[in-house]
Amino acid sequence: MNQSRSPFDGTFVVFLAVVGFVIGEGVATDLAGQLASLAFGGHHVVPGGVGTGATVFLRLWSHLGDPKLAWGPRARVFLPGPVAIWTVLAATELLLVGIAVVAFRMVRRAQRSLGGSSGGGTKVGRAEVERRMGRKAVERHTAALYGNDAAADREPLALGVDISTGARLFARSEDYILALGVPRVGKGEGFVIPGVLRHKGPAVVTATRHDTYMDTAGVRSRLGPVYVFDPQDLVPGAEKLRWNPVKGCEVPQVAILRARGFAGFAGVGQAIDGGGDYWEQVAASVIRCYLHAAALEGLGVDRLLTWSRRPGASDPVRILSSNPNAARGWSEDLAASTRVEPRHRDSIWATVRRAFDCFADPKVLEATRVDHATFDAAAFLERRGTIYLMGSPGAQHSVAPIVAALIEDIVDEARRQAADSASRRLESGLLLMLDECANIAPLGDLPKLVAELGGLGITTAVILQSVASARTVWGEAGERALRDLANITLVWGGQKDVGFLTEISRLAGDHDEQVETTTVGSSGKVSSWTVRRTAVLPIEDIANLAQHHAVVVSSHLRPRIAHLRPWRRDRRLVALVEAAPNIPTGTVPHG
Numbered sequence: 001m002n003q004s005r006s007p008f009d010g011t012f013v014v015f016l017a018v019v020g021f022v023i024g025e026g027v028a029t030d031l032a033g034q035l036a037s038l039a040f041g042g043h044h045v046v047p048g049g050v051g052t053g054a055t056v057f058l059r060l061w062s063h064l065g066d067p068k069l070a071w072g073p074r075a076r077v078f079l080p081g082p083v084a085i086w087t088v089l090a091a092t093e094l095l096l097v098g099i100a101v102v103a104f105r106m107v108r109r110a111q112r113s114l115g116g117s118s119g120g121g122t123k124v125g126r127a128e129v130e131r132r133m134g135r136k137a138v139e140r141h142t143a144a145l146y147g148n149d150a151a152a153d154r155e156p157l158a159l160g161v162d163i164s165t166g167a168r169l170f171a172r173s174e175d176y177i178l179a180l181g182v183p184r185v186g187k188g189e190g191f192v193i194p195g196v197l198r199h200k201g202p203a204v205v206t207a208t209r210h211d212t213y214m215d216t217a218g219v220r221s222r223l224g225p226v227y228v229f230d231p232q233d234l235v236p237g238a239e240k241l242r243w244n245p246v247k248g249c250e251v252p253q254v255a256i257l258r259a260r261g262f263a264g265f266a267g268v269g270q271a272i273d274g275g276g277d278y279w280e281q282v283a284a285s286v287i288r289c290y291l292h293a294a295a296l297e298g299l300g301v302d303r304l305l306t307w308s309r310r311p312g313a314s315d316p317v318r319i320l321s322s323n324p325n326a327a328r329g330w331s332e333d334l335a336a337s338t339r340v341e342p343r344h345r346d347s348i349w350a351t352v353r354r355a356f357d358c359f360a361d362p363k364v365l366e367a368t369r370v371d372h373a374t375f376d377a378a379a380f381l382e383r384r385g386t387i388y389l390m391g392s393p394g395a396q397h398s399v400a401p402i403v404a405a406l407i408e409d410i411v412d413e414a415r416r417q418a419a420d421s422a423s424r425r426l427e428s429g430l431l432l433m434l435d436e437c438a439n440i441a442p443l444g445d446l447p448k449l450v451a452e453l454g455g456l457g458i459t460t461a462v463i464l465q466s467v468a469s470a471r472t473v474w475g476e477a478g479e480r481a482l483r484d485l486a487n488i489t490l491v492w493g494g495q496k497d498v499g500f501l502t503e504i505s506r507l508a509g510d511h512d513e514q515v516e517t518t519t520v521g522s523s524g525k526v527s528s529w530t531v532r533r534t535a536v537l538p539i540e541d542i543a544n545l546a547q548h549h550a551v552v553v554s555s556h557l558r559p560r561i562a563h564l565r566p567w568r569r570d571r572r573l574v575a576l577v578e579a580a581p582n583i584p585t586g587t588v589p590h591g
């Protein structure tokens with residue numbers, strides 16, 4: 001029978017405690033006698049020792065009124081009265097308790113470093129964990145980038161409590177965090193909601209259910225304006241933001257940016273930047289020309305739908321050639337693409353139709369119908385706004401493209417503000433909390449974007465239910481990039497991709513484990529200890545983590561297990577939510 005355990009376990013610890021108690025009390029009582037005599041009695045060393053001290057300690061209980069009687073006759077003559085002896089005894093007992101606490105902590109640390117399996121037992125102590133991922137470390141990092149005032153004005157994103165050392169873990173403001181957990185495992189309650197509640201800068205929050213909005217909007221509304229983009233009415237009652245993706249496209253760069261998002265959903269996103277094959281590039285240029293033309297004439301999204309259904313429509317070419325503000329050469333680009341062979345033309349326009357397919361959903365189309373400027377990304381960032389981007393889990397082909405376009409818009413504005421600031425970073429500390437990212441915010445170039453955002457001072461959290469969902473949206477290379485680029489990966493229990501779990505287990509490394517082998521023979525049980533090399537975090541442990549626990553893989557520390565407490569069990573957060581106004585209605589500034 002093999003039992004894996006540390007030599008500091010169970011009965012050995014009890015044995016150590018009993019021996020320690022007897023010796024400790026012997027020393028403490030003897031010391032008390034000496035001190036009492038030297039300070040208050042005959043000012044003379046009394047005869048004693050550890051053994052004598054232990055005997056005196058046991059006899060004390062029969063002489064509570066006059067403790068000196070517990071000592072031998074030769075010692076008694078030097079000892080003072082009861083009050084002085086009891087005072088000195090109490091002081092030495094306190095000293096003993098202090099020493100015991102320190103010793104207990106040292107034993108616990110030794111236990112951990114010898115591989116207690118709780119908490120990804122690397123040999124890193126609490127001080128070391130805090131030095132690398134603690135609040136102070138993160139604040140120092142922020143202060144180095146933005147100055148002390150900015151550091152005091154920010155709240156780093158919490159990653160739970162390291163269960164092996166008790167240290168609280170935090171992300172740096174530049175980190176890209178990938179969070180993976182099957183449904184209902186506690187991602188929302190333990191990470192997304194508390195993160196949004198505590199964040200002090202502007203925040204973009206995506207969601208497929210109303211709970212994140214309901215729990216955080218009140219608190220966030222105290223900080224700045226709250227916007228809700230929710231074409232499917234997932235949060236009834238809230239005033240909804242309408243957003244016309246055509247607005248702004250009168251500027252050619254904006255048209256290119258938006259076209260990239262929509263083309264991404266048609267599978268030809270790279271063609272905007274000159275990638276993809278020739279016909280994909282043509283389709284992508286039609287998309288940007290349409291957006292530009294519609295914007296120049298103040299036309300709505302429904303006109304884009306009409307044009308996309310009619311290859312060779314003359315209106316957009318006419319607008320681009322006659323409008324004095326049109327980008328030079330775009331009308332020729334568009335005209336040329338209508339003059340190709342019919343079969344090529346059909347395939348180009350099939351792509352264009354796919355790009356604008358999201359507007360075929362009447363609710364989405366309705367959410368884009370707006371005459372005034374509804375969302376000003378610059379004001380949103382400056383006024384520490386919060387935007388909730390909502391869509392049902394099946395919204396990939398309706399709400400998601402427009403959500404992606406909105407996020408691209410905000411990121412683009414953030415880029416501009418970062419370029420203008422002294423630190424070349426966004427001073428306001430934007431948080432992109434992309435919950436249910438694969439469903440609601442499948443930005444085509446997310447793998448590229450996450451690599452860039454940290455440098456702009458944006459904290460990005462991409463929350464997914466599984467590795468496979470990332471593969472479906474971004475392909476194998478995109479999924480790999482999303483995983484490889486993460487500064488911090490949080491993995492809750494329930495993941496079933498063995499390859500992925502094995503990678504994390506390997507990153508946590510191995511450790512030596514003491515294994516007790518018990519053999520039952522004719523002469524009874526015989527035990528022997530051997531050392532075995534085992535994984536610190538076996539894959540079965542990662543796959544079967546308790547609720548609200550996640551493995552934290554970071555570039556600063558070996559993987560460890562953290563407890564991400566649901567926000568409802570945090571009294572400070574509950575008080576914060578209760579003190580906030582009920583449910584705010586969406587704020588729509590009229591431009």
Ligand SMILES: Nc1ncnc2c1ncn2[C@@H]1O[C@H](COP(=O)(O)OP(=O)(O)OP(=O)(O)O)[C@@H](O)[C@H]1O
Pocket residue numbers: 181182183184185186187188189190211465
């Ligand atoms: N308002 C609530 N009151 C009590 N328990 C709740 C509440 N909301 C969620 N829970 C519980 O908290 C647990 C975690 O929910 P949470 O929303 O954090 O999961 P999740 O990991 O985000 O899942 P999903 O991927 O489905 O969004 C669930 O077991 C759920 O039943």
Ligand SMILES: [Mg+2]
Pocket residue numbers: 187188435
């Ligand atoms: Mg959730």
